[in-house]
Amino acid sequence: MERGEIDAVILVDGFDSPNAQRLIKNPGIKLASFTRADAYTRLLPYFEEVSVPMGGFDLGKNIPDHPIELISTTTNLLIDNRLHPAIQVLFLEAAREINGNKSYFAKAGEFPAYMNTEAPLSAEANFFYEKGTPTLMKYLPFWLAEFLERMFFLLLPFAAFAYPVIKSIPTYRTNLAKKQINSIYKELDKFERNTIETFDPARRGEYIEVLNEMERRILKSKAAKLATAECYSLRSNIEFIRNALEKQVIYKGREG
Structure with a gap:
């Protein structure tokens, strides 16, 4: 020339x-x-x-x-689809170090880029272009960052499943105690309805003994220690019905 x-x-x-x-x-x-x-x-x-x-x-x-x-x-970086994802990231990192600087025809960071769409883009390359280098690789050695990242994605589904279970463990016994108290509440409600319908003044002592038995059961249960507020509320309701029976305030009774 x-x-x-x-x-x-x-x-x-x-x-x-x-x-x-x-x-x-x-x-x-x-x-x-x-x-x-x-x-x-x-x-x-x-x-x-x-x-x-x-x-x-x-x-x-x-x-x-x-x-x-x-x-x-354009120079295309093509890989076998069986190539390990970590090696793909290293390839892209190397390509950025080699071609990522400013040049006469390119701005800094312009390459590597997905420009030639004849070949499909790998999932790792797509993540690299959207998010950049994995965060851990900026602070840790490659082997450690790669291990932690893979373990994170491996354990994430397990954590999503285990989280509700782990979260419920501290309140499991409390919830069980509240369930026990609620069952006695239902028993108390049924007792009051039957008593209102079939009240007999001569059986007042028998009615009060049923209430006393309910209160003894709740005091002996673990609910008295695990759900103290709910326990006192139940005992107050039992006491209210006991007083109503003694005063015969809401019960008509069977007279003459």
């Missing part, structure tokens, strides 16, 4: 490469514009359109003296 033996050359290389810089700085060689660059990139997904602005090579000499359209190739 420099000796004039050929008229043109298509060079696949980086802008900062020695070959590209040598040709750009040669005054006898000019960079040609790819007039149909946009068409190529639309029809061939592994091409990308890039442009050199006027004066992009040398502002003082205004080189080039007009905008130039070029095409660049």
